Structure formats: C-alpha cells, structure tokens
Amino acid sequence: MTRRATFAALGAGALLRAQEKLPLQEYQPKSMLNLPEAKVPRARFPVIDIHAHLSWGDSKMSGAETLQPLATAGELLPVMDRKNIRTLVNLTGGYGKALEEAVRLFPPGRFLNFVEPCWARAAAPDYPRFQSDQIERAHRAGARGVKVLKTLGLYLRENTTTGPLVKIDDPRFDPMWEAAGALRIPVAIHSSDPRAFFLATDRFNERFEELNAHPDWSFHGRDFPSNEQLQQARLRVIARHPRTRFLCLHVADSEDLAQVSTWMDKHPNMWVEIGARIGELGRQPRAARRFFDRYQDRICFGTDAVPKGTETPQQIFCDELYEIYYRFLETEDEYFDYAPWPVPPQGRWRIYGLGLPESLLKKVYHDNAARLLGL
Numbered sequence: 001m002t003r004r005a006t007f008a009a010l011g012a013g014a015l016l017r018a019q020e021k022l023p024l025q026e027y028q029p030k031s032m033l034n035l036p037e038a039k040v041p042r043a044r045f046p047v048i049d050i051h052a053h054l055s056w057g058d059s060k061m062s063g064a065e066t067l068q069p070l071a072t073a074g075e076l077l078p079v080m081d082r083k084n085i086r087t088l089v090n091l092t093g094g095y096g097k098a099l100e101e102a103v104r105l106f107p108p109g110r111f112l113n114f115v116e117p118c119w120a121r122a123a124a125p126d127y128p129r130f131q132s133d134q135i136e137r138a139h140r141a142g143a144r145g146v147k148v149l150k151t152l153g154l155y156l157r158e159n160t161t162t163g164p165l166v167k168i169d170d171p172r173f174d175p176m177w178e179a180a181g182a183l184r185i186p187v188a189i190h191s192s193d194p195r196a197f198f199l200a201t202d203r204f205n206e207r208f209e210e211l212n213a214h215p216d217w218s219f220h221g222r223d224f225p226s227n228e229q230l231q232q233a234r235l236r237v238i239a240r241h242p243r244t245r246f247l248c249l250h251v252a253d254s255e256d257l258a259q260v261s262t263w264m265d266k267h268p269n270m271w272v273e274i275g276a277r278i279g280e281l282g283r284q285p286r287a288a289r290r291f292f293d294r295y296q297d298r299i300c301f302g303t304d305a306v307p308k309g310t311e312t313p314q315q316i317f318c319d320e321l322y323e324i325y326y327r328f329l330e331t332e333d334e335y336f337d338y339a340p341w342p343v344p345p346q347g348r349w350r351i352y353g354l355g356l357p358e359s360l361l362k363k364v365y366h367d368n369a370a371r372l373l374g375l
C-alpha cells in the first residue's frame with residue numbers, strides 16, 4: 001500500500017486530501033496549548049447578575065401588557081444557589097400589568113425587575129407625561145430600574161414600525177429619564193451593537209459566521225444610523241440628565257475601551273455592565289484590566305442570560321455560563337472559550353482571564369450593583 005493510499009484509508013472521509021476545500025462552518029480547530037485549566041464553580045463573593053432576561057414584555061411593540069415568562073423561579077434558584085448568585089435582575093419585565101406579573105413570578109429577595117417603556121404609545125401627543133407617570137407607577141409596583149432595549153435607535157419608528165427611526169435623544173423621552181433620576185432608579189440602556197454589525201457581511205467581517213447565520217442582526221445599509229451616531233445620541237441623553245444614572249449595557253462600546261474611558265471620565269453618571277462581552281474584553285486582557293482598575297466603582301457584573309433558546313450560546317442560563325464568567329474575572333487562565341459551544345459563536349477567537357484582586361471582584365460582583373440599585 002502506498003503512503004497516500006494508507007492515509008486515504010485511515011481517513012475514511014474525515015481526512016482531507018491536500019488542497020481540498022473545507023467549509024468554514026465545519027472547521028473546529030482544537031488548541032494544542034497545554035495550559036492549566038482552573039474550574040471556578042462558585043464566585044468568590046455573592047453575585048448580583050444585573051443583566052438577565054427571565055421574561056419578555058411587549059417585544060412586538062403592540063401595546064399589549066402581557067408577559068412571556070421564560071422560566072419559573074423554582075427552575076432558576078438551584079443554579080443561582082450553586083453559582084453563588086444572590087440576586088438575578090430581570091431587565092425585561094414589561095410594563096403595566098405585565099410588570100406586576102413579573103414581580104409576582106420573580107419576587108424581590110432573590111430577584112428584581114426593571115420596567116420597559118411603552119413604545120406603542122410613543123407617537124401620542126401626551127406620551128412624555130404618560131411615560132414618566134408610567135415609570136412612577138412601575139416603581140410603586142416594584143420596578144427597581146428602567147430598561148431600554150436597542151429598540152430605541154434601531155427599531156422604533158415614528159409610526160411604531162413605519163416611518164423614520166426615532167432618535168435616542170428625542171426630547172419626548174426627557175421626562176422619562178428625569179423620572180428615573182428623581183426616583184433614584186437606574187436606566188439600563190443598550191444602544192448600538194458590535195461594530196461588525198454595521199459593516200457589510202463579507203470576508204473581512206470578523207463576525208461573518210454570526211451575521212451569516214443571523215442576517216437580521218445586521219444594521220448595515222438601509223436607513224440605519226452608524227454606531228457613532230447612536231453612541232453620540234446616547235451620550236447627549238447622559239449629559240442632559242446628570243442626576244440619572246445610566247448603566248450602559250455590554251460595556252457601552254466594548255471594542256474601544258479607550259473611547260468608553262473618555263466618556264466615563266466626562267460623565268460620572270455613566271456606568272457599564274459586561275454581559276455578553278467577555279469575548280471582547282477577554283481578547284484585550286491588558287486593556288480590559290486597566291479599564292477595570294480605573295472604573296472599578298462603576299462596572300457591574302451581568303451576563304445577558306436567557307433561560308431559553310440556543311440562538312445565542314454565549315447567553316444560555318446554565319452553570320457553564322457562570323463558570324466561564326468567573327474564570328474570566330478571577331483567574332489568569334489563557335486562551336479559553338468564552339461560550340460553552342463547539343465553535344466560538346460571536347467570532348473565532350478565545351479569551352484570557354483578568355485575575356482581578358479580591359477588592360475589585362467584590363465591587364464588580366456585588367457592591368457596585370447594590371449601590372446602583374439602592375439595596
């Protein structure tokens with residue numbers, strides 16, 4: 001048997017002949033590095049996960065006050081107990097009757113809920129007043145913050161789903177931002193998205209596979225604003241409402257920590273959260289470490305965890321998810337996966353642990369969020 005024939009027989013279809021093309025989605029390279037692997041089953045300190053989705057509110061902007069729960073408290077608590085999670089914050093608690101239902105299903109003690117604006121009414125002449133009143137009612141019903149999805153800036157249009165996009169800094173929302181500040185509850189706000197989502201989905205796009213699998217996640221072209229325009233609009237809101245604290249989700253703009261730093265220096269009411277961005281922070285571990293040092297009093301722990309679905313493997317609520325976050329924050333492990341998935345789902349890279357000291361861990365895991373939430 002020739003050498004070539006032996007290899008062909010051994011391969012049984014798995015080995016590729018030289019120069020044969022391998023489809024990108026089938027490529028699953030295994031790292032050959034031999035490195036220590038720390039297992040961190042429990043966080044060093046009790047955790048407040050300030051960014052989870054335990055329910056969906058009015059995600060279709062229909063005006064319906066109905067809640068779609070994604071899990072029961074009973075299903076969540078065993079994972080929380082194992083992972084040392086004291087409090088899980090359900091950001092998408094809807095509004096009105098839906099919010100009341102969220103507070104009933106996920107009661108204070110181990111859970112907290114945020115209220116969402118009623119986008120369906122945003123075109124009504126009395127909306128500014130209605131919306132600020134609604135925040136006050138929600139606060140009385142148990143809401144501990146306001147959550148603004150990227151709906152504002154990227155989906156909400158003048159006639160809800162048609163017409164021009166409504167801008168993040170549109171003055172009709174000013175009374176709402178002010179109401180949150182007056183009640184001393186934070187606004188958790190997600191604007192924009194990874195920068196690659198605003199670029200063409202082509203061979204230069206570092207998130208090609210993610211966007212190719214989810215073409216509707218792309219904000220390239222059409223009438224979408226740029227990442228920069230969205231960020232600037234949000235910053236104008238933050239500047240205009242200095243007594244309202246804005247928790248900018250996903251590290252605000254995780255791919256440019258130098259930029260985020262200049263914003264946080266300028267706006268003491270700007271905070272950040274790290275959910276679904278350890279893939280970004282962990283591939284720039286030295287810049288990230290400096291960022292954590294400098295803003296150690298305004299960074300909150302969050303995961304963007306969702307108890308249902310497999311669309312976003314980096315966000316599935318489970319033990320493994322938290323173990324990866326803890327490993328990232330607590331250890332100096334190198335080159336490990338940021339999601340429990342065979343192929344890195346957001347982009348083909350791996351991450352490095354920050355090895356934060358105990359004093360920082362305590363703030364990031366718990367104390368900062370407790371201060372922000374007034375606990």
Ligand SMILES: [Zn+2]
Pocket residue numbers: 051053304
């Ligand atoms: Zn989220």
